[in-house]
Amino acid sequence: MERIPILKLGDALLVTIQVDMHDQLASALEEDLTAKIVAVRARGVLIDISALEIVDSFIGRMLDNIAAVSRILDADTVVVGMRPAVAITLVELGLSLNGVKTALDVERGMAMIRRHAYLNPDDDDHDGE
């Protein structure tokens, strides 16, 4: 099975969604992301959806899931590159992506993640503070 590549960029991980997501691919992506957040101690996850012409409730739920799991691991999730038509559809569907931050492009998303990491520095020694 194909897996979606996850690229490390500084403190963040970058995923570009290009193919139709189905159940298996989505859950593989969630697993891979979770593992990689922990492995590289990522502070944020950028998900580029500029290739998607349609975002349905399945994708919406997947983004929500990723954001929820990332948050528990102290990583911000930022969805970037959303097309205007997709934003309109999401609102019409009542999917407001509450748990997910959005940015216009990867660079703004990276800036959001850097700001988050700066305001919430690592507590590397786990001394309970």
Next chain:
Amino acid sequence: MERIPILKLGDALLVTIQVDMHDQLASALEEDLTAKIVAVRARGVLIDISALEIVDSFIGRMLDNIAAVSRILDADTVVVGMRPAVAITLVELGLSLNGVKTALDVERGMAMIRRHAYLNPDDDDHDGE
């Protein structure tokens, strides 16, 4: 027709190859990349092929083409994330990707592009020097 998204990251453009490339998709990517290099004045192109399990002569030629066009536009092309098995296959096929630079991951590729941009600063005013 689907198009492969091109992400801007500082001075560089990032493309993640995830789907099977066919003629039309490859030429659309070459066109889009060329246009975007000029539009954003990019100094480099990063092509992530970590999702590819096989690189055949068609992909090899596409990478060569992109590198050749980018070079004319003064942008470096760096292929990142190549799997070990792919590297072996390329050598066995006699495709050594001569015109293409390679790096292990996106971060090293970005560093190569930054170095290139630093050593070859823009001549913005086109005063013939």
